Amino acid sequence: MSDLYDGTENRKFGRIYKKETPDILEAFVAFDNAVFAEEGRAIPLKFRELMALSVAFTTQCSFCIDAHTKGAVKAGATDTEIAEAAWIAAALRAGGAFTHGRMALQVSSTLDHEH
Numbered sequence: 001m002s003d004l005y006d007g008t009e010n011r012k013f014g015r016i017y018k019k020e021t022p023d024i025l026e027a028f029v030a031f032d033n034a035v036f037a038e039e040g041r042a043i044p045l046k047f048r049e050l051m052a053l054s055v056a057f058t059t060q061c062s063f064c065i066d067a068h069t070k071g072a073v074k075a076g077a078t079d080t081e082i083a084e085a086a087w088i089a090a091a092l093r094a095g096g097a098f099t100h101g102r103m104a105l106q107v108s109s110t111l112d113h114e115h
Contacts, residue, residue, distance in 0.1 A: 005062055036071065046075035050085045057089035 017025045036052075038045055049072035056064035072082060 044075075046072060046077050046081075049075050050077055050081055053082065054085045054089040054092075057086055058093055 035041075036045065036048060041048065043051075049068050052068040053065065053072055056068050069082065072085075
């Protein structure tokens with residue numbers, strides 16, 4: 001599975017998007033560029049990049065982690081801020097497990113527990 005993350009090989013398959021769905025790719029790139037524009041947004045770019053990095057940690061997308069770490073550093077983020085973004089992601093993932101555990105207990109409470 002690690003060969004799927006080979007950047008050189010992966011780019012070859014990325015060209016399929018450009019060939020087969022150029023209109024959608026163009027719309028996505030324009031959207032992404034608008035979201036991460038250096039100017040004109042209410043949330044400063046550094047914070048948007050750190051937010052993206054936290055999401056990338058939770059989705060575990062290595063490409064996004066790479067791109068948004070670079071973007072965050074370029075926008076002025078420190079190693080401490082990057083580390084805190086990772087902890088924020090960890091807290092949210094843990095919180096999700098906790099709340100879903102409560103849902104499981106809610107379902108369990110409706111079941112007959114006799115064996």
